[in-house]
Structure formats: structure tokens, C-alpha cells
Amino acid sequence: LHPEQHVHRPPQLRTYTFVLRSELRAPDGVLKRVLTVNGLFPGPTIELRSGDTLRVSVRNELEEGTALHWHGLRFADGTVSQDGTPGLTQCPIPPNGTYTYEFRTSPDQAGTYWYHSHGGAQRADGLWGGLVIHPPAPAAALQAEGGKPQRVHDEPRSRWDSELLLLIGDWFHREGGTMFAWYWNKGSGGNEPVPDNALLNGQQTFDCARSVRRITCTPTAPARPEYTLDPAKTYKLRLVNTGSLAQTFLSVDEHELVVVEADGTDVEPVVARELAIAPGQRYAVILRYLQPQEGQTFWLRHRLDQSCFKYPNFALDPQPKAVIRYSVPRSRLQEPTTERWNVTEADEFDARLLQPLDPAARALPETTMDPLLLYVTTVKFPQNGHLPWGYVNRTSWRPNEREPLLAQLPPADAWLDPATGRPAPDSWGPHEYVVQTSRNETVVVDLIINNLEDGLHPFHLHGHHFWPLHVGKSARYGWGSYNWEYPPTLPTTAPAMRDTMVIPLRSHAVFRVKFDTPGMWLFHCHVLVHLKSGMAMTFDVM
Template sequence: MGDQNDGIELTRRVPNGESDGAAHSHPTPGAEPSKPARSWVPSHRILLPILTVISTILLIYPNLFSLPSLPGLSLFATDPNARFYLSPSAHTHRPPRIQSYDFVVREETRWPDGVKKQVFTINGLMPGPTIEMRSGDTLTIRLKNEMSEGTSLHFHGLWHPDGTVSQDGAIGLTQCPVPPNGTMTYEFRTDPTQAGTFWYHSHHTTQRADGLFGALIIHPPAAESHRVHQEPRWSRIGAELGLAKRDASQVGPDGSQWDEEIVLHIGDWFHRTGKVMFDWYWNKGSGGMEPVPDNALVNGVQLYDCQRSVRRITCDASKGTRPTYTLRADKIYKLRFINTGSLAQSFISVDEHELYVVEADGTNIDPVTVRELAVAPGQRYAVILRYVGEGKPLPGARFWLRHRLDQSCFKYPNMALDPTPKAIIHYTAPRTVASLLSGLLPVSPSATAAEPGLPEPTTSKWNITEEEVFDARMLLPLDLAARELPEPTMDPIVLYVTTVKFPQNGHLPWGYVNNTSWRPNEQAPLLMQFPPEDWMDTGRPLPQAWGKHEYVVQTSKNESVVVDLIINNLEDGLHPFHMHGHHFWPLHVADSARYGWGSYHWDYPPTLPTTAPAMRDTMVIPLRSYAVFRVKFDSPGMWMFHCHVLVHLKSGMAMTFDVMPDLVPERERQKVRESCAAYSDASLGV
């Protein structure tokens, strides 16, 4: 199965599984001849317009019925955003199955915001195809690399219940790169208990900065979370036509209701390629200052004022697109935000709407209502969009969706940047019988593009007070059972993270974790090196090698452990740290220190909660601060822990936890060897 609008033949759905052609009856041998049909009488003429109306509705709008629709497709949809509208009902009422995709990765020239750039596409799309599944599905992706460099796919936030660590996509750790013109098949079963908003992206060099990513949405089974109401057919038709009142079609575990879901990739964007930007950073002339983005995209597009640019770029403002999302005024929407950016935290708000936050990094949370939501690179949130005016939004109403970049991490001004790029929320009228019969509406009205030439919104941004600032540290899990916090079973692991420009490294800004800078051997991943005594941290003092080896901590050889990670951020910038293969409890995240480094003080430890906060896989550690994350390491394998700021990861701010190596299936190490054999053969031209 491919992307929603890639490789799927459009066919008209007919209710009750009938064929699209006319029905034919054939006489049965030996049966009595059929009686001649009765003649029409005047009293039957009243049925003709009724049948005409029904037939027209079926032809124009077959998905009035409770049949699952093709994800994101419409017979008449012209909106490029159609593929970002989700179809949970196609997955929540079925048993687990194999979801298969064929991905072809290429380098292409695109104009995402009107500025010409070489980007990476999957099946011709940037962002890549949206993957929709249900909990417990097996995901199979056949990846064909048609780029000029190696690549991989990491499935951000997913657990691997069957020990399939070789499918994690971490180059130099769990696989060799997929070589140019090479192929690799990723296949693993998702956890039956895991659902929510996730994503996949390249975990090689800086490819993520140039578009190699996409959304991965896992819907829970209907009985466990939201479900489509099984109403009588005519009740559903009446509701769709506005002839009867009906509840929202999706019901969350917290009781929140919504009708439709939209996924929104948000993130900063550079007009030069990731490689060029990193080469600039990886130079003593940068002074260790991270490159500042030029724009911010929503689902891969944005407008850009070519007059702002101070660089030599090829810019055609007419090729940019203002992100616009058409919503029905009578429907409730769930928005799934994914920060796919490389550097900056994003602050999301919608004028005259509140955001009812129901999920963070795949964890259902005790809902909180905010007017502005902070989303760091790698993080995801799901919100219910709530209009705060009287009644429902009027048809034709347009509101700004604001995407403000956090400039606190920008070390120098970029005059080319609009720090507050925007998208548009556009409301349309509910359906009526007249509009349906006119044939002007598409099958999926949510996938209808707004009319060109409409005026931009005139709404004003929220005035956010200090008391209203979103605080991710305060989130609690919705499930009361998930609030039970296990006690540690081993001593804390203390980490220090920073970027340092040492003379012996040519004054280049290397990222460090405990005096080590992650430099993986792409042709000899650590997972296939077993036993690991030669390179593993065995508890003995580490040599001050400064980037000559990878930092790996073994938690236990054959049993799960619970441990507190104390991460000290010794920098003047925040770090969103991401854990592969596991979630963690963010027990404490300290405020930034006014003086000094703000590190953990053993004589004055913080008071840790006794109730578990919402589990996360990506969490921000503020500048000159520290955090305490409690982790239950219970999935055998080698799992990275790293900063999700791309230049920090690329410069070495990463480490690995070696979890229960005795229980890693040999098949996993063999798969790593096979990926490296393919990479080696390609390098030799075999």
C-alpha cells in the first residue's frame, strides 16, 4: 500500500459492495417465466424525483455511508493538502494486518516557498507519504535509494516489542547506509498498546533538513479509544446534509470529540542544503553559532518575500504557496503537529481558537487548554481545535494559524527570515441538499482547496500572558494506572552535554556527551560487534579521547532496569533530547540558571514527584540547566540518546544505551551484517 495519493487507482465506491456497472438478471432453467412488469401509474411518478435525488447523492457522494474511504482521496479534490487529511475509520475497526509501502527516494529540484532548492522526495512527495496504521500492524517498507548518497529511515517514537532493533535506522549503530541504487526492506510489528502521532525520517547526515521525512500515525482499535458511531444509514445521510443533529464521529478516551483529523508537519527551513549549512557550521569561522533558518514550512510549503533575501538564491515568489486548510464550519477537527525542523522550537497558535491538547509524543494526556503550544524539534502534539467565538465559525471566516519560531537559539540576525510565518484556516458552509445536487462539491469537502484570490485573514494574534505560557513539564497521563511511578533499580547515570571548540580539533564545534563525541563507523555498526567488551563503558574511568570513540553504557546484560538519567546542559542553548526505542518519565526539568551552569547539585537534589508524569520520547533541556529522566530499559538492543538539533547530532552530541545484549536475537545482528554486505558490494561496484 502506498501513500494516500500515490499508486492508488481512483475508483468509485458503491454501497453494499455492489459492482459499478449495471446489474443483470438471468433466468434460472426450469423457473417460471417472470411476470410482465406493472405499468407506471400517476401515483408512482412521485417516486421518480426521489429516486433521482438518491441516485445523484450516491454518484456524487458515496461515502455518506459507513464504508471506509480511500485515505485522503477525493474524486474531484484538487487541494494538494488532501493527503494530510487522515482516515482513522479505515483502520480502527479492523484486525491487525501487514501494511506495505514502496518508497523511492530521489533528489529533485523544488520550490517549497518560492526559492529553488535541491530536496529529497519520497515517491515524488515532500514531505513523504503519510503512513496510517492501527496498533499491532506490521509495517513493511521497501526502500529504493535513487539518490547519490546513502540513506536510512528511523521510525521516531516507535517501540519494537519483538526485539527488532535492526529496523531502527541508526547509521553506524543498527545498520549500514542503504547505498545509492540499493534497496532495503524495513519490517517490524508495532506494539499492540502503542498509538498516536509519530514520524519517520532519515537518520543519515543532514537529509532530514532537506525534506526526507513523513508522518506515521497509529490509530488505536475502536474499543480502546475513538470510534465511529454506527448510526442507521439514513440517520447518517440526514446528519451529513444538516437535516439532523449528530455527535462528532470520533470520541477520545478523555471524552473529547472530533470529526476529522489533519496532520501538520511544521519546522524551520533553510534555502541552502543541509550539507552546505553544516559545512558552514563545521568551520572555525562560524564560532560555533548554529545556522539560522530562512523560513518555516507547514506541510512542505510557505510563501517567501524574495526582496528579503540577502543571499544569492533563485527566487520566484509566485511559486510559493500560503498553507491553507479548509474546514467545515459544522465539524470539529483534531490537528496533529509534528516539528520536523532542524533547529528552532515552534510556537503554534490559531487566532480566536484555543488548543485542547490531548496527546504528547504518543501519550494520551490529561487534557490541557492553551492558546499557544510550544513544539520542539522531534516532538509531537495532538490538539482539538476549539473556536472561542459565539456559536460556530461563520462560513467564509478565515483565521491565521501562526507558526512563531523561537529566536532564543538564534546567535545572529538573519534579515532574510520572517520569524512568524503563517498558514490560513478557512471555514466553509455545511453541506446542503442543493450543494450536493449541484455537483460542485467534491467527495471529501475537507479536501477542498480554498478559492484563489480570497483576502487574507484580518484576525489578531493572542496576547499570551506569563501565566498562560504552555509548560510541557506539567503534563500528566490520562490513564490513572499510568501514573504509577516505578522506583529505580540501579544508580543514576550522570551525563554532561555541551559543544566545545578544542585546539586539537581545529577549533571546530564538536558536540560532546561526557567527554566523547559520537563518531560512528558507518561500515561497522556497533550492533554487529558482539561481544562488545573492547568498546563498551564497563564502569572503568573513560580515557579522555575527545571524540576517538563512541560513548556506550550497558544497563544490564539480561534483565530490564529502571534508572534515572541526570542530564546537565552546559550550554547557552536548549537541547531537545530524544530516546530511541523507549519513552521516559521527565521527572524534573530545572529552570535556566541565572549564574553558572545550573548543573545538578548532589547536596541539594530536587524533590522528585511520586506520581508519574506523561511519558515522552523527546524533551527539551533548557540552557544552563539539567533534567532528570526516569527510564525503564526493557527492550533488548542498542538505542541512541541524542540531541535532535541536527547540527548538534551531526557534530557528535549523542550516545547509546546497550540494553540486555544477551537477549538480542541473533537474527538482528545478522540483518545488520546483511545491510553492511550490501553497502560494501555497492561501494566496490559489485
């Protein structure tokens, strides 16, 4: 990354042209139709500074419609149409069609983000890329050495010299549509398809002999991901889980990870040996090693959370690795021989404990309305052909791609909720659950989300961040739903804001949201098959 090109300049218009194509590629040595941006997989990295205006002209040369979502970004009033959600904020960009996204980023927003397709199962085929917003460099928060930014945090352990972006996620050798068709069949039993590999910046090795299905392998084995670091420098790693299903645990042998950002929020530095990253989540960490020496090599591990898998895939190596080298070309050294950290229960990273770095961000607003109770699950009803439909409060979301919800008025026959005087959430249609907020008011509400399943759900809110006030542990017995007789004790100061947070299996969570940006915003599980099968709803902020 190149923060030095952005932190010292004023806000400006940044223009990109994206051409989307389907191309035969072999990121791990197995041939597959991969969706590329300008011939690249992953797509080009977008670097901005806070307050820049982003203009991206997209030409869709795929055989199906698509849209690009700017994951984690907030939008100014009146620009919700640029959020990139087919059936909600826009119609899909048709094959051979073009569309230009243009919006101004918030002067107050900086951090690690990404863009990805929100159409069909295209995210599983690689239609994504990194997006980083660098904060402007005030004199009091910058130490210059060679013209490069050195720190944002005050603690010496949080300083860095260079930045790397790591896009990490599970990978399927079947195309996304084929993968979802397998899931969307009563024969799957509602078991999510297990990936075949996990890629790091679009690359990884794979043992073709282990595959249990017919695949086509390239004659030359792919190279393992490698990163050569300067032992005299300190590195900031920006981490994004681009995967479709699995949580990833990232670690670097003998190195500590100083967590300094979560989903775009600067946090009080926390030291971790291994970091759990769910699909859609992002972190920034300072890579810390006491005395790196030229010639040293270490494993960077990005193992997959096997609790997400309900059946075995014997071709999958659940503990893929990359190589960290200090200033020595690959040709001069063998692979590392370092051992993985022994992470005890006491050492486990707990995202629930992250605190905002800015003291002013620790003020927690009071709620202005009663909590909203949500139940999320997957059910195979006979009337649905025993297919695994995802639900939020008994409604399974299906986007109306010909007439986006943003362009619709509430149904004329919608019945009004007597408590609010607004259309009831389930009166918009059989496949649309829409909660409206008060007109011309900033609403603060607690979302109580109950996960009634034997699998975790990383929920993502478009256009806003939220305070994760409480995330329960998985229940040993029963469903672990919110208990009104024995409610959890909520904090009185604000934790670090997030836009994607895991709700564990058979558990519940309380997210406090300040809905202050008008528009229609999707709230959904970021596991791809759960979203595509209907586990989503909409907030209509008026």
C-alpha cells in the same frame, strides 16, 4: 487523515515502496535540491492501526547513503535492527541500493509519529514524512456518527470529527551538507546556522527581495498554506516539528488548543492558547472555537523561537502564517485580519505538567540502579581545529558506518567498571559512549542530564519512552547543573511519558527510563548540527 479506514479492522500487513530521489523544487518559491519520497515532499503519510506490521521497501536513488528512522516507535524484542540508525543498527543504504524495513507495531502503541532520514544532513533537505497509528475502536470508547470515530477521551471537550496532520519546521535555502559545512568550520564560532523560512506541510511564502545571499526564485510566488474546515465539525490537529534547529510556537487566532496527546501518550486534556513544539516533538490538539460561522477566516501562526538564533537573518520572517477558512473557497475572501493571542506568562503552556490520561499509567516505578550523570555541551578544542564538536561526557559520537556498533563486541581491552562489572562507557572507542544495562533484567534508572550551553537541547531516546521527572529552569548565573546538595523534589506519581524533551539552556533535567527492550538505542540532541557534530550516546540494553 482517514482513521475510519483503520480503527475497525484487525491488524494486518501494510506494505509501502519508497523511492528516494533528489529533485529541484521550490517549496517556498526558492529553488533548492529537495529530497523526495516517490516524488513527494513531504513524503507519503503512513497510517496504521495498533498491532499492524509495517513493511517499507526503500530504493535509494540519492548520491549518498541513507537510512530511515521511525521516530517514537517501540520495537519488539529482536527487531532493533529496523530502528534505522546508521553506524549503530545498520549500514547506510548505499546509492542505487535497496533495503526493506519490516516490524510489528506494538498493540499498545498509538498516536502521532514520523519517519525521517538519520543519514548526514538529509533531514534538512526534506527527507521526512508523517506516521500516524490509530488505536482500535472499542465500543465503549467510540461514538459513531457517519461511521467516523468521535472520541478517545471521556471529556466532551476532547471529542473530534476529523483529523489533520501538520508537519511544521524551519527550512534552509542552502542544502543540508552546505549548511553543516558552514557550521563545521572555525569561522562559524560554533553558532548554529539560522534558517531562512519555516514550512507547513512543505509550503510557505517567501519574499525573495529580502534574501541576503544569491538565490533562484520561481516566477510564480508560492501560495500560503490554507486549510478549509467545516464549521459543523470539530478537528483534531496532529502536530510534528520536523525542523533542524528551532522550537516552534503554534497558535490559531481566537481558538483554544486542547492538548490530548504528547509524543504518543494520551494526556489529561490541557487548554493552551499557544503550544511550544521542539524539533522531534509531537502533539495532538483539539481545535476549539465557540461558534464557527461559514465565511470566517483566521491566522494559524507557527512562529519560530528566536532565542535559538545567535545572529540575525534579515531574510527570515520569524512569524510565518497559514490560513484557516470555514467552508468558503479562497477566491471569495481576502486574508484574515485576526489578531494574535496575547499570551501572558501565566498562560504559557508547560509541558512538564502533563499527566497521563490512563490512571494505571500514573504508577512510577522505583529505580533499580544508581543514577547516570551526563554532561552535554559543544566545545571548540585546539586539537580539533577549533571546530564545534558536540559532546556527551567528553565523548563525541561518530558513527562507524562500515561496521555498525550492533554488530560489534565490546573491545577486548575494555576496562571494567568496578561498580557494575561491565565495560566502562568510554572504553568502546574514542567516539562511542556506550552504557550497558544488566543482563536479562529490566533496568529503571534516572538520567541526570546537565546542559552546559547557551542554547536548548531537545533530547530524543530511540526505542523507549521516559518519564520527565524534573526539568529545571535556565540559571541566571552559572551553568544550572544538578546540585547534589540541594536536589530537586521528584514526583511520586508518573508524569506523561515522552520520547523527546527539551533541556533548557544552562539547566538540567532528570528523566527516568525503564530499559525493557533489548538492543542498542541512540540518545541524542535532535538539533541536526548538534547530532551530526557528535552530541549522542548509546544505551546497550542486554
